[in-house]
Amino acid sequence: MTESTTTELITQIAQQTGKTETEIKGLIEAKVQKFSGLLTEQGATYMVQKELGLKQETMEQVNISDLKEGMKGIELKGTIEAVFPVKEFDKNGKKGKLKSFILNDTTGGVRVTLWNEQVDQFSISRGNEIVITSVLVKMYNDTKQVTLGFNGKIEVKSTKEIEPIKLAELKSGMSSVGIVGRIMRKFPCKDFESGERKGKLCSFQIGDDSAIIRATAWNEKADELEKYNEGDAVEIENAYTKEGRFGVEIHLGYSAEIKETTKTVPAQIELLKDQMEQKKITDTNEGENSVIEGKIVSVEKGNLFYEVCSKCGKKITKSGESYLCESCGETTPKKNPVVSVILEDESGNIKTNFFGKNALSAIGIEQEVLEQKVNGNGADIVIAELNANITGKIIKVFGYTKINNFSGNKEFTAREIL
Numbered sequence: 001m002t003e004s005t006t007t008e009l010i011t012q013i014a015q016q017t018g019k020t021e022t023e024i025k026g027l028i029e030a031k032v033q034k035f036s037g038l039l040t041e042q043g044a045t046y047m048v049q050k051e052l053g054l055k056q057e058t059m060e061q062v063n064i065s066d067l068k069e070g071m072k073g074i075e076l077k078g079t080i081e082a083v084f085p086v087k088e089f090d091k092n093g094k095k096g097k098l099k100s101f102i103l104n105d106t107t108g109g110v111r112v113t114l115w116n117e118q119v120d121q122f123s124i125s126r127g128n129e130i131v132i133t134s135v136l137v138k139m140y141n142d143t144k145q146v147t148l149g150f151n152g153k154i155e156v157k158s159t160k161e162i163e164p165i166k167l168a169e170l171k172s173g174m175s176s177v178g179i180v181g182r183i184m185r186k187f188p189c190k191d192f193e194s195g196e197r198k199g200k201l202c203s204f205q206i207g208d209d210s211a212i213i214r215a216t217a218w219n220e221k222a223d224e225l226e227k228y229n230e231g232d233a234v235e236i237e238n239a240y241t242k243e244g245r246f247g248v249e250i251h252l253g254y255s256a257e258i259k260e261t262t263k264t265v266p267a268q269i270e271l272l273k274d275q276m277e278q279k280k281i282t283d284t285n286e287g288e289n290s291v292i293e294g295k296i297v298s299v300e301k302g303n304l305f306y307e308v309c310s311k312c313g314k315k316i317t318k319s320g321e322s323y324l325c326e327s328c329g330e331t332t333p334k335k336n337p338v339v340s341v342i343l344e345d346e347s348g349n350i351k352t353n354f355f356g357k358n359a360l361s362a363i364g365i366e367q368e369v370l371e372q373k374v375n376g377n378g379a380d381i382v383i384a385e386l387n388a389n390i391t392g393k394i395i396k397v398f399g400y401t402k403i404n405n406f407s408g409n410k411e412f413t414a415r416e417i418l
Helices: 003-017 021-034 041-051 117-121 220-225 357-363 367-377 379-390
Strands: 072-083 087-091 094-105 108-115 129-140 143-158 177-186 190-194 197-207 212-218 233-244 247-252 257-260 289-299 305-309 317-319 322-325 329-331 333-345 348-355 394-403 410-417
Touching: 003 021, 003 041, 021 041, 041 143, 072 108, 072 143, 072 233, 094 117, 108 117, 197 220, 212 220, 212 233, 220 257, 289 348, 289 379, 305 322, 305 367, 333 357, 333 367, 348 357, 348 394, 357 367, 357 379, 357 410, 367 379
Parallel strands: 108 143, 212 247, 348 410
Antiparallel strands: 072 094, 072 129, 087 094, 094 108, 129 143, 177 197, 177 233, 190 197, 197 212, 233 247, 233 257, 289 333, 289 394, 305 333, 317 322, 322 329, 333 348, 394 410
């Protein structure tokens, strides 16, 4: 809204109410003073107009490509391309929060930022078609950005879910990427330091029915990734792509979001069916999926169980007498079986690790029975019994080879017993 438009509106209000323009200006100034400069003159004019019971005129709708710094009291219409996570801040002792999103129309796109109470006031999602009224146009880092005026609002006109991109369709240099897939492998997280910059990264493989690619989560997103296990199906929003050593990679920066998905994603075994080549144990390579077959020559010492969250099955930590899950908060523990055996074929042998239902299948014992045995006799006695009972058992396993960081030896992690 321009200054001349504001003057015209004041004249219109005075004519409709019988008040003088001076009286109307006084009411507007009182509003501006009441809100300690947080309310623009245009916003105050609309508030006075509304309080006097007058119908408010529709604001001027502007194309995104026509936005100019300093514009106020205008209206935008478009579709939300990306929504970024809420960020909290503390500036000069004043705490607040903000949430940004990218709004597109047929002429271009612009970042819109919601501040403080606006963050909770307006519920928006990627794909929503919206109308924003009473916006302000500012410059930030030489780029136009939009914020809501004091009386600004967002109206969702229609909701449309944007379909995730298939992994095989990703190209280098893409932004605001949304995908759905299953975590196939997780690699050890690393801390890094480059000059004055310190951080953390966690790399992993993610797959859908079109491809399996490498991905990397950075800093706080690396912490979020650690809440998930291999095999979990997830949605990732607002990621970006770049060319890596093995082709296009997906990266989760500060604006990305990762969460569990309710969408249908094929099981790991289905996604990896084209990689189920049977190999001799000595021919397996680090990071490679394959099938091996051999006889169990020994069961390795261990606890036979580790504790996970009873709600979501993820790893937990003990704090005093309580158990904490990063996803569910305080929880009760559940025992998850784990068994390591030495598998041998004519080419050699390899330590093979089984978890959950695969561990129970490998040793041929139901979980309830295994728990009773461990509770009654201890893990060492149970392992001695297993060595006596299952040594020589032939087993075919689909999984992947990795290098143990401590021993430096190759190990095999079972995905499925065939």
